Amino acid sequence: MAVVELIKIENLSKAFGNKVILDNISLNVYQGENLVVFGQSGTGKSVLLKCIIGLLKPDSGNILIKGKSVVNISNKDLNEIRKNTGFLFQGAALYDSMTVRENLEFPLKRHSKISDDEAYEKVVNTLDLVSLKDAVDKMPSELSGGMKKRIGLARSIITDPEIMFYDEPTTGLDPISSKEISELILDLQKKLKMTSIIVTHDLNCAHIISDRNIFLKDGKIAYKGKIEELSKSDDKFLKNFFSNEIIH
Amino acid sequence: MELPKEIFKKYLSFNEKLYNFFVTITGLTIFNWEILKQIFIPPYEISEVKKHMNELGVKTFPIVSVTGFVIGLVIVMQSEPVFVRFGASDYLPGATAISIVRELAPVITALIFAGRVSSGIGAELGSMRVTEQIDAMEVSAINPFKYLVVTRVIATTMILPILTIYVIFLSIIGGFIALTISQGMNFEYYKNAVVTSVTFGDLIPSISKTFVFGYIVGIVGSYKGYIADGGTEGVGRASTTAVVLASLIILLFDTVLVKISLMIWPL
Ligand SMILES: Nc1ncnc2c1ncn2[C@@H]1O[C@H](COP(=O)(O)OP(=O)(O)OP(=O)(O)O)[C@@H](O)[C@H]1O
Ligand SMILES: [Mg+2]
Numbered sequence: 001m002a003v004v005e006l007i008k009i010e011n012l013s014k015a016f017g018n019k020v021i022l023d024n025i026s027l028n029v030y031q032g033e034n035l036v037v038f039g040q041s042g043t044g045k046s047v048l049l050k051c052i053i054g055l056l057k058p059d060s061g062n063i064l065i066k067g068k069s070v071v072n073i074s075n076k077d078l079n080e081i082r083k084n085t086g087f088l089f090q091g092a093a094l095y096d097s098m099t100v101r102e103n104l105e106f107p108l109k110r111h112s113k114i115s116d117d118e119a120y121e122k123v124v125n126t127l128d129l130v131s132l133k134d135a136v137d138k139m140p141s142e143l144s145g146g147m148k149k150r151i152g153l154a155r156s157i158i159t160d161p162e163i164m165f166y167d168e169p170t171t172g173l174d175p176i177s178s179k180e181i182s183e184l185i186l187d188l189q190k191k192l193k194m195t196s197i198i199v200t201h202d203l204n205c206a207h208i209i210s211d212r213n214i215f216l217k218d219g220k221i222a223y224k225g226k227i228e229e230l231s232k233s234d235d236k237f238l239k240n241f242f243s244n245e246i247i248h
Numbered sequence: 249m250e251l252p253k254e255i256f257k258k259y260l261s262f263n264e265k266l267y268n269f270f271v272t273i274t275g276l277t278i279f280n281w282e283i284l285k286q287i288f289i290p291p292y293e294i295s296e297v298k299k300h301m302n303e304l305g306v307k308t309f310p311i312v313s314v315t316g317f318v319i320g321l322v323i324v325m326q327s328e329p330v331f332v333r334f335g336a337s338d339y340l341p342g343a344t345a346i347s348i349v350r351e352l353a354p355v356i357t358a359l360i361f362a363g364r365v366s367s368g369i370g371a372e373l374g375s376m377r378v379t380e381q382i383d384a385m386e387v388s389a390i391n392p393f394k395y396l397v398v399t400r401v402i403a404t405t406m407i408l409p410i411l412t413i414y415v416i417f418l419s420i421i422g423g424f425i426a427l428t429i430s431q432g433m434n435f436e437y438y439k440n441a442v443v444t445s446v447t448f449g450d451l452i453p454s455i456s457k458t459f460v461f462g463y464i465v466g467i468v469g470s471y472k473g474y475i476a477d478g479g480t481e482g483v484g485r486a487s488t489t490a491v492v493l494a495s496l497i498i499l500l501f502d503t504v505l506v507k508i509s510l511m512i513w514p515l
Contacts, residue, residue, distance in 0.1 A: 053387050079389040093384040096375075107388040159388075 004031040012061035023219030039216030086161035092152030300403035316415035320422025342445025358461035362494040366469035370490035373473025374483035401466035408462030453509030468494040
């Protein structure tokens with residue numbers, strides 16, 4: 001398969017006030033790959049994802065998704081791109097006035113003509129992927145943090161997006177659910193040929209899903225490579241990072 | 249939609265209060281412009297508007313009912329001795345009805361509505377903002393401004409006039425009850441006195457201005473919620489500042505609109 005650059009980030013910089021968060025970052029994401037983003041808390045991983053999807057405007061630089069710049073783009077064109085992407089927020093961001101079912105149906109029904117029965121079937125099937133079929137009629141306030149995360153994940157993949165952004169998909173989950181979710185992400189990549197950027201602190205998850213990894217540090221991409229290579233590196237920072245790892 | 253924080257930060261950072269004032273005024277103006285632009289573009293989200301109208305109606309009905317009744321009762325109780333002293337008790341039903349219709353009912357209803365509703369909208373949208381629900385809508389290619397703000401503003405604009413008419417009706421009943429208790433007033437007589445003294449020139453401007461008040465409640469609550477930041481504290485701030493700001497703007501517009509309506513329909 002020819003290598004296609006689905007997302008191209010060119011010299012991206014972003015600051016809040018005079019605090020520089022992202023400093024001249026360039027990065028390509030290739031079609032069909034799972035790219036994992038590491039970095040300590042507060043280094044700008046979430047900010048990076050939000051810049052790519054157009055929620056935050058970069059101060060300089062350009063971001064291209066399938067060859068189209070999302071920095072200088074009309075709302076209409078941006079929405080066309082967004083219909084083909086999914087975004088799992090760090091805090092799940094479930095609509096708290098809607099039931100789980102309505103949360104999942106919301107993106108589904110608005111962008112495609114789909115009958116109520118079909119929509120419901122799709123909702124149940126997607127909830128099954130995250131093992132939460134029973135929660136279909138619950139309100140978000142009745143769910144635990146980990147359940148919210150998984151419902152958020154279900155909501156973001158229900159439209160079968162081409163590109164997925166996961167902001168810490170396994171944080172706050174028990175080890176078994178973490179593994180399940182990691183395998184789900186891998187599955188989506190294999191079966192639906194999804195391209196994903198995954199922000200995570202979870203090394204086990206990264207081991208399962210990652211094709212490539214990058215480390216954000218001081219606003220730059222400090223390291224990149226396959227996880228096996230990075231974990232064997234002699235670099236002090238990486239050694240320290242991977243020394244806390246538990247390998248199964 | 250670009251909000252003006254950054255623009256003013258440069259020039260007005262020396263005076264925070266002044267800076268905030270200008271940010272709010274410009275922010276509301278931009279918000280207003282955006283609403284007027286988007287209101288005519290489909291999808292119209294009619295079911296959302298209906299849902300909000302329903303909720304607002306249910307939420308404010310009890311407090312507004314009590315208020316309406318009490319306004320009428322109290323204004324008649326207060327005015328009766330005065331009218332008697334001036335030997336004008338015949339004019340009591342008509343005069344109180346006119347003051348209720350022209351000013352008391354619209355403004356008091358609007359202020360209560362602001363207290364109940366703009367704080368509610370501010371808190372609702374504020375918590376959606378800080379928990380990234382608004383961002384989530386945006387990345388699912390749904391226009392959150394249209395879905396959340398425009399629908400709420402339409403709902404408040406439509407529902408306040410209805411509430412005001414209801415309050416006018418109740419206050420006039422309240423007035424009648426006060427008069428029945430104090431002097432055994434005959435209902436036919438009271439009704440005739442009210443109907444003959446209140447004219448369309450009293451009703452039309454007073455109901456018209458409540459559309460404006462409803463719009464103010466909606467836009468101020470939405471604005472404060474939509475721009476909320478700083479976690480739960482920011483949500484609280486959005487909710488309380490919305491009430492204060494909405495009430496002030498309502499009173500300001502009332503003064504202006506009374507002046508205008510007196511020019512169009514002189515007494
Ligand atoms: N809207 C904003 N306004 C101002 N500063 C912000 C904003 N969003 C993020 N920041 C700042 O940018 C920095 C990076 O934030 P970000 O959320 O991207 O961190 P992160 O790498 O995702 O961390 P974590 O692993 O804890 O989620 C933080 O210092 C944060 O304070
Ligand atoms: Mg983050």
